Amino acid sequence: MGSKPAKDQTRRVEKRGDTPKAPDRAERPLFARDEIARVLEARDRWTQEELAEALARLPRRKAAFQTDSGIPIPDVIDPAHLREHDFLRDVGYPGAYPFTRGPQPTMYRGRLWTMRQFAGFGTPADTNRRFKYLLEHGVNGLSTAFDMPALMGYDADHPMSRGEVGKEGVAISTLEDFEILFDGIPLGDVTTSMTINATAVIALAMYVAVAEKQGVPRARLGGTLQADMLKEYIAQKEWMIPPTPAVRIVCDMIEFCAKEMPRWNPVSISGYHIREAGATALQELAFTLADGIEYVQECVDRGMDVDAFAPRLSFFWDVHNDLFEEVAKFRAARRIWARTMKERFGAKKRESLLLRTHAQTAGVSLTAQQPYNNVVRVALQAFAAVLGGTQSLHTNSLDETYALPTEEAVTVALRTQQIIAHESGADRVIDPLAGSYYVEYLTDEMERRAIEYLRRIDDMGGMLRAVEEGYPQREIAESAYRWQRDVESNDRLVVGVNAFQAREEQQIPLLRIDETVAREQVERLKALKGRRSAARVAEALAGVERAAREGTNVVPPVIEAVKAYATLGEIADTFRKVHGTYREDGRF
Template structure:
């Protein structure tokens, strides 16, 4: 038997011989143990309620071929990672999510984190900004700076990155419905710093489809919103080749209650939708596919999460090569950022969250992430304090430098359990993808409420097993304490909102309002045609048109989305 055709099941023992040996073990050693010490429950499942067997052997992988299904790091199908040396050459980017209060407040936090060894910036915006409203909008009252930084204009963006060279620091921005506008502000700020846009790197989340599925922060209906995404991708192909114009996000899908397989399936199917839209817009797949990135959740079930990341790489490689005919290897590679699961953190016994985050982060690393955010222990109570954010960053640094997990590539590769989980997750995700294809694609599926209803059902089923204590959450439905644990919290000063309102009033008084009006009119007219909206948004930003003004000028053109009842 050649090395290329050797399967895991044939390495040491023939399947029939192995089956006989397992049956002997079950009837003797196992039976005696169970008689003396029964197992703790009849059904062992993952966090996603996937049944797990007592033992996995080569017979659970009957058709497994090493070269075809596992391969080598840096080679198709990338099950073992996209880099031939894993983390031996370069660690993942340690990118702590940060943003609160005013741009000045967040700028200080950015500088602090960079001084502490963080290797990339990740911007959290407040709710008004995420929804396309200025800080002085009536819709923004009480929310300015509360869940992230308030950015209403180019002036705010300039302050946010003051003293931080955007050509030298990779920057991620978690923004979706108004992503094009925030991106335009970032671009003009970089230009004002003297940066060469072709050298500026970073990631714009810009994944509007998952908003309709899970996070629910939208402005426009899906189809015109997709046009804004493809416009920004086309702009980056031409002007910013090192920037990732979209980060296709499963994180929020998982936070909404999806299973690991649903997170995998819906995220990759969103990716398929973006690729198809760009091709239909006239782009060559190999011109933009290498800059697509992904964003996954790092949840509690250690092995299921590792298998999910491995399945994602293998499945995406096959999709890009076989479905879209991509020719470049970089187009086949799934690059991803991971964030530990906010939905698993508890307000009860909050210091337990440090342990949860460490285990989740380790799963992301063993799964081969390119970038990682570790949540802070206090995030169920408030935005992260400086102390809590430092502990979260130190968690990554300890994993990187003290545990030894970076010494070899894909150390769990070849585990019968992990390989079977990887196969099962890939198969379930493919089934979902085929069902969505049959509906006409992800936009059509969203309009029909399919992924939303699937997530609702999964969330309901999980809550049932928590309520019945079949699944224990330490400190919540098991191992509880009557006394509370006090942790120092970051409190956002209410004066931040007033200060932002005053800045906007001053800005509107000082800028050339006639130029703002002309730029907004040009944008609205361009949006009614097939023109790329990015250059028009950038010109509006240059005049210091605000986020809310730009979004509002597109509302009459594109309409506003109202979610139907499902």
């Protein structure tokens, strides 16, 4: 279905801005030269004596001693590995540039991370009840999943929606659905995260319209849109138009929110789906930052002041099982982003330099075999996110390899966060792994290797061009292949899958979506179309088409369209009419 973008929609290849550089690590070393010499001498002696003797008795296991991203792990790490480290330049203090140790001086001593749980299934009324259940059980931020038709820009009654309505998230076709979804939930008092990308501008418009009906002004609304289209073309593959106009709409949302919704995060630059597609932690780090750099560059190119919008950009990371590498990823990400915003874009506000982070435990790491093992995986991953300094966290449920989670499974996932927050002691100390030779070594290596990726992408002309050329897609496909090959050859053990299998599969309760959901949604949509003003809808959609063709900001006319009860599918079709559709050519 669809076609490649027209030639005039393909951006020219050019190098835009300077790639961030790894710091010159020879200015003010943390350790004195004579101290390093003494350590190296002791290390050589240890290697030749204690280690050699131990290996003679018991040789190393045949495992590869490297991180999941392939970063080699030496036999022992000591101050000599950090010989050119400058504490103030590279590590520093929480809330101080380059924010390696966290964006806030007090971190969790001042405020715990926001605990979110994904919710969204069935009808808007079903999800509204789940929202209220979660709020009653201690969640302090809503996180909304939408079904596949909504994500792809189709209404519940479209032939492409058959069998998918309400199955993967909540079914949404019109503003009426949003009114039901948030009924009884004061939008001025909660923050809402919405996992939606291709049709994110429509979801934003509906949220604004519902808030107005509640009497809540736009300036009071707090929350986050995912809206990250670059990672869709890289990894998740849910789009309605070609990359260049899709990125333009993302920048329209950034511009609109900077002016009218100062508490709203208009885009959550997402490494999560990049990682779920098979990327390593290093690739997730590099490609996500490259996406963020591309959005900033596009906004600057349209004449926006970087300090007017950068403070509201946010990031969304996956968290896997390699605990120390995950911690290092968070620390390196903050450092690279701060330096990039300051040195490349000339940002002056402190808030513009901050990489603010939401994290989610790794859905792809969960196994259908022995599903209760997933509770342990999620706890390990959540702890890594907290040690890494996330500001917001979602913990997956043990049953998500089978279906959308049950209330019982969601409660266990939420209690996991609450136990970490209130019983582990992790909230009492800021960046507790700072100064660990291993973690500092990994942070430096993640930074250096990520910058190599960023330089390569800049040489291609930026991330949009790299995506159009299929570069990150190929890199991720190769990593996914290597991972699966290692599992199948038993070079990588996954408990319950290719090691420590159980003779009998465990049975767990599952949430099942009744087929009446689709009928109910279609009937309500049909009734709404019979009540609304067709003339008002046509006029509003003409306004959306005009803005899309002329290149003016599309957010205001989309808000007017949803207020007229134009459907999500009708608005999406308007964008497809102007920009055409898109199909990958499948190069690897």
